[in-house]
Amino acid sequence: MVELSIIIPTIRPESEIDCLRYLDAQEFDDYEVIIRSDPGASKARNEAIKRANSEKLVFLDDDSMPRPGYLQAVSDALDEHDVVAGRVFQPDDAVITYKQLPWYDQGDEGKYTDLVVGCNMAMRKSVIDAVGGFNETFFHGHEETELGRRISQQFDIWYEPSMVVEHYYAFSVRQYWEKSYRHGKADADWWVVDEVPLSTRLRKCLPWNVLRRQPVETVAMLVLKFGRVRRLTAQLLGLVDIPERRQAHGNASQVRRESSEGISPLSSGRD
Template sequence: MTSQTGPQDTRLPDGFRIVLDRRTRILDDGAALLGGAPPRLVHLTAKARAIVDTGNTITVADPASRALARLLLDGGLAQPARPVAALERPTAKDVTVVVPVKDRTAGLVRLLATLPADLGGIVVVDDGSAVPVAVGHDSPVTVLRNDTARGPAAARNAGLAAATTELVAFLDSDVVPRPGWLEPLLDRFADPAVGLVAPRIVALDAGTTWVSRYEAVRSSLDLGLDAAPVVPRSRVAYVPSAALLVRRDAAGTGFDEELHVAEDVDLVLRLHAQGWRLRYEPASHVAHDHRVDVVQWWGRKTFYGTGAAPLALRHTGAVPPMVLSPWSAAVCALLLVQRRGATALAAVITAGAAERLSRKLGKLRRPRLAAARLTGIGLVGALAQTGSALTRHFWPVAVLACLFSARARRAVAVAAVVEGVVDWWTHRGHDADGPGPLAHVGAHRLDDLGYGAGLWWGAWRHRTAAPLRPTGPGRRRPHRQG
C-alpha cells in the first residue's frame, strides 16, 4: 500500500542544525553521550567532540558534522533546531490538504475556515454522507464522493491519488489547526530523508467534566511536549492520522484499506521499515474535538485496543505489550513474588547486570558509574512497564490471579495506585487544567480497562496471541542509506 523504496538521499544539507535533546547526558567532559529512546551510549572521537559547540548545537558544514548530526538525530539524542532562513524547504503551495468526512458538515466548515489561502490544493472526500457535502460553487475545494462508506483509509487514499503537490496533509474533519501550525511541520522537510511529520494533537475544549479534563492532558492522540523521532518500540512509537503531513513519494498509494483501526500505526511501521525518517513536532498544534461522553469515550479506547492484533500479525514484534531484557524481566518477576529471598536475588541480578555492562564501557573514565546509571534507567523502565501491563494489557489475567492470591491483590493494588499517581504527576503540566490526582487515577484505570478489553477481544477474534507476547530489546533495525 505504500512506496517500495526509501529515501533516495539521506544527506543532511549544509546549514542544517541540530541541538542535543534535553534528556541527553554528557559524560566524561564530552567523551560520550547517553540518551535516546531506548537509551544508548555514543562515544565521541576528539574530532566529533570539537564539532559540538558550547550550546550543544551542531551545524552541518562538512562530511564529519553531517555524519555526526545524522547519527544523533536518528538515535533521538538530538532534535532538529529551527532551520536558518537560507535553508531550502517546502512552502504552503507545496501542500495539498486532504479531508475525509462522513456526516460531519459543521466540523468540515469549521476546519476549512482555518486553512491557509496559499495552499497548493484542498481535497474533501465525502465518504458516503447521508447528505452529500457541498462547499459552494466558488470554493477552491475539490470534492470527491463515495456513494457508500468505504472507511477513512480509503477516503484518504482517494484524496492522496488526486493530489499533485510534493506534500499531502491529512486532516480529519473534527480537528482545528492552531495559527502557525504548518510552518514547524514544513521545517522538518529540510531533511530530505523525512517522509512524515506529525503535530501535537491538543484538546479543542478542555471542558469541565472529569472525562474532558482527563482527555485534555492524557488523550491517546496527544504524544507530549517533546519533539522526537517516531520509531517503533520507543517513546513515540506512532502518530495518529488525525493530522499528518507526508511526502507523497513516501506515502505511495497510502493507507491499508483493509484496516479500519490502527491504519495510521501501520503506515508508520511500513515507512520506518523502508528507511524513511519520521518526526513528531509538538511546536505545531492541531486541536481535536475529543469525545467526552463517558460511553463514547470508553468505547473509543476499546476500539483502539482492537487494532493491536492485526498490527502484530502484519509487523512481527513491532507492537509488543512489553519490551524487557532478560535480566530486567527476571528482576520484575522476582519482585512480584514479594519474598525477602526473591527480592535479594533480584538485587544480585541487577548488580550482576551492571557489572557485565561496565565491562563493555571500558572507554569511559568511570565505567561502573555509567553502567549503574544505565542499569538503573533500564530497571525503572522495566518496573514502569510491568506496573502498566498489570492494569492495561494483562488486567484480565491480573483479575483472575487476584481471586486466588493475596499477593496478587497486593501487587495489582500497588501497581494501580503508584502507576496512576506517577502518570498524573507526569502529565499535570500539559498546557491544560487536568483533573486532580484521584480523578486522574480513576479515569486512567478506566482508560486502561477499555484498551485492554479491546486488546483481548481483538486477539480472540483474530485467533492470535501475538499482541500479548512480551519481547526483548533485540537489535534495532538500521535505516537504509540512499
C-alpha cells in the same frame, strides 16, 4: 498544481467538519482539501491519496484545529524533510487530560522521532509510493502507527513543533471509553498483521495489570481503569472477529458522499 493536498477522512457532512473553518482562516491559501467517506480511515486516506494533485500530503482529522501559520509551517517542513509529525495540544476545556499521550506533544525542539499521529502529520507522495499506503486491515486505530513503522524503515521522520494542531483526545468520558474499545479491536488487528501466535495474544488479553488490587485514588484513575477494561474486552472479541469479515461488512454499509469523480469538490475557496 497546488502546494498542499489536505486529506480528511470523515463520515460527517461537510457543514459539520470543524477543521474546514480553521483551514479557511489560514493566510496560506495554495491548497486543496480532499474529503473521503469510505469505510475505515485507512481506505479513505488511500483513496484520497490517489486523487491528490500535490506532492505534499497533509493528514488531518475532521476535528483537528490547526493554529494560525500551520499550513505555511507544513509546507516549509516538507521542503526540508520527507515525513513530518506535528505537535498536538488538547484544548483548555478537554475532559481527558490525565492520560499520558507522548505522541501528541513531543516538546519545543525539532527532532527525529518514530511517533506519528493521524490528526497532524504530513509527507511527500513519493514516500507512499515507496512504502505503500495505509494498511486497510486497520479499520479504525493504529493505521498511522503501522504506516509510521514501515516509513521509519526507509525514511527519517522529523518532529516539527511549529506544526501545531489542537485536538480533543475524547470529547467526554463516554467517548473515551468507546475509543478504548475501538483501540482494543485495533490491537487485535495489529496482532494479526504481526502474525502473533494465538497463545501470545491470549496472554496479552489477560487483565492482571488492571484487576490486581490497587487503590483507586481519584475519579480520573477510575475512568482510565475502566477504559483499560473496555480495551481488554475488545481485544478478546477481536481474536474471533476476523478483520477481513469486518472490512466486508463495512464495504456493504458504505456511506457515499462523493462527486462524480469520487472526491468532495472542496478547495481553499481562495483560488
